Amino acid sequence: MPIFEYKCDDCGHEFEELVFDRDECPPCPKCQSAKTGKLMSAVRSKVGGFSPDAGGDSGPAAPSAPSSGCAGCSGGNCSSCH
Secondary structure, rough: EEEEEEEOOOOEEEEEEEEOOOOOOOOOOOOOOOOOOOOOOOOOOOOOOOOOOOOOOEEEEOOOOOOOOOOOOOOOOOOOOO
């Protein structure tokens, strides 16, 4: 079921509505005016990789330290593990 965004011409209230008929404009839930119009919705998607404006992530994951074969060193910078 598609959800569309609408704006009331009388009071300016913007709202979303689940509609079954795409040509139907529902009345404003705030002032009950029938003078509403469908807004253009922006669609955003992410397929893969890092997007700096996607939000939530601060950047790509830092590469992990190479495995040195020493189980006692957590960061890979242990001088006894070479």
